[in-house]
Amino acid sequence: MKNKITLLAVLFISACIIAKAQTLVPNANMELWTDHGAYDDPNSWATPNSATAIFSTYEVFQDSVTVNSGQYAARLENKNIVLFGTVPGAMGTGIIDVINQTFGGGFPLSDSLVSAFTGYYKYSPVGSDTAFMYALLFHWNSAMNKRDTVGVATYLGGAAANYTFFGVPFVILIPGEAPDSAMVIVSAAYNVGAAQPGSTLWIDDIDFTNNVGISHVENAVLNLYPNPANESLKITLPQELHAQTIIVSNVAGSMVKEIRVLSSEININTVPFAQGTYVMFVKNTEGNIVASGKFEVKH
Numbered sequence: 204m205k206n207k208i209t210l211l212a213v214l215f216i217s218a219c220i221i222a223k224a225q226t227l228v229p230n231a232n233m234e235l236w237t238d239h240g241a242y243d244d245p246n247s248w249a250t251p252n253s254a255t256a257i258f259s260t261y262e263v264f265q266d267s268v269t270v271n272s273g274q275y276a277a278r279l280e281n282k283n284i285v286l287f288g289t290v291p292g293a294m295g296t297g298i299i300d301v302i303n304q305t306f307g308g309g310f311p312l313s314d315s316l317v318s319a320f321t322g323y324y325k326y327s328p329v330g331s332d333t334a335f336m337y338a339l340l341f342h343w344n345s346a347m348n349k350r351d352t353v354g355v356a357t358y359l360g361g362a363a364a365n366y367t368f369f370g371v372p373f374v375i376l377i378p379g380e381a382p383d384s385a386m387v388i389v390s391a392a393y394n395v396g397a398a399q400p401g402s403t404l405w406i407d408d409i410d411f412t413n414n415v416g417i418s419h420v421e422n423a424v425l426n427l428y429p430n431p432a433n434e435s436l437k438i439t440l441p442q443e444l445h446a447q448t449i450i451v452s453n454v455a456g457s458m459v460k461e462i463r464v465l466s467s468e469i470n471i472n473t474v475p476f477a478q479g480t481y482v483m484f485v486k487n488t489e490g491n492i493v494a495s496g497k498f499e500v501k502h
Contacts, residue, residue, distance in 0.1 A: 228387055229296060229310050231322075231409045233277045236265045245277055247310070250294045258284050262292040271323040271366040271407035272490060279391045281332070283400040291398040293390035309341065315381035319482055319495055320356035320456075321370040322409035326363045326391075329399035334360035335390040336456075338411070340373060340382035350384070353377040358456035359393055366407065371456030372482050372497065385411070412484065412495040427483075431499035438469040438483075444494060445487040452482045476500045 229247035236243045242252045243265040250263040266278040279292030296310055320338040328334070340354030354373040389406050392398035426439035440446045449462040449469060459476065462469060464485075478500055485494040 227411055228409050232273050233275050233407055234273050245294065247296060248294045249297050251290055255284065255290055260284055262290055263294050266405060269325065269405050276405050276407035279404040281391050281398045281400050281402045289398045289400050291390050291392040291395045292404060295388040296386055309384050309386040311384045312382055317411040319370055319372045319412045321412060321484065321492060323366045323368055323407050324360055324363060325366050325405040326360050327403045328362055329401040332399045332402040333393040334404045335393040336369060337388040339386045341384045342380040342382055351377060351380065353380045353382050368450055368458050369456045370450065370452040370482055370484050372454060410492060412492050427498060431501040432473045433502055434474050436471045436473050436498060440464065440467050442467060444485060446485050447488045448486040450484045454480050473500050478502055
């Protein structure tokens with residue numbers, strides 16, 4: 204049984220895509236759950252709950268108290284099973300086949316211009332545990348009759364007492380190959396082999412943004428200049444965006460600045476920013492990301 208538990212954890216990382224779903228992350232706001240009697244599972248996501256139910260132990264829970272928005276969030280907890288070790292609180296888009304010890308997950312993408320992986324998390328780690336949020340983009344290779352991984356976005360989160368925004372751009376592994384499907388994995392432990400019992404991760408409002416960098420954003424909805432920026436960056440926001448908040452993150456996904464939108468023209472002081480690439484997300488009055496892009500800071 205120990206090998207089975209370990210394999211289930213590993214298979215979250217090495218999954219193949221088999222699921223049928225929606226155009227963006229399915230059940231991204233964690234509002235839809237299925238009641239299995241002793242436990243609940245988020246719709247369109249696979250969890251270890253069904254495998255560990257024989258021990259009356261569960262790792263993923265519906266949470267109606269600690270939420271970022273809406274009625275529910277997902278709470279993931281690392282649990283120790285006597286004689287078998289620690290099972291990470293983890294979930295991924297797709298289906299777990301417990302009998303054959305396989306995991307398949309993913310969802311088709313109708314919009315190939317996704318550029319960043321975003322969401323909100325709260326995290327209470329034990330010991331050296333780190334939260335793990337992972338997204339993959341795939342393209343079907345008809346010549347080889349297999350799926351190629353064309354993009355990856357990884358975020359490692361430390362302790363967060365309140366819901367914290369993360370936004371990390373996809374690293375494109377095969378330029379020019381438009382993704383047609385994707386997969387998302389979240390876990391209360393990055394190193395599943397050393398997961399600490401009790402580490403708890405709350406996750407809510409996961410999303411993909413669908414702009415591909417600053418040139419695309421400028422043509423579509425935004426006007427930013429100068430780029431690269433030295434001391435300041437000016438942003439012009441069209442009224443139809445109904446922009447309320449601008450979030451700036453570094454390429455590791457950590458938020459470095461949040462700006463309340465009070466007019467259609469925003470000036471960001473970039474003097475305190477370290478040189479490098481940053482990702483910008485524009486949220487509207489309903490809290491949805493309506494535009495995104497990248498810019499450089501060079502001093």
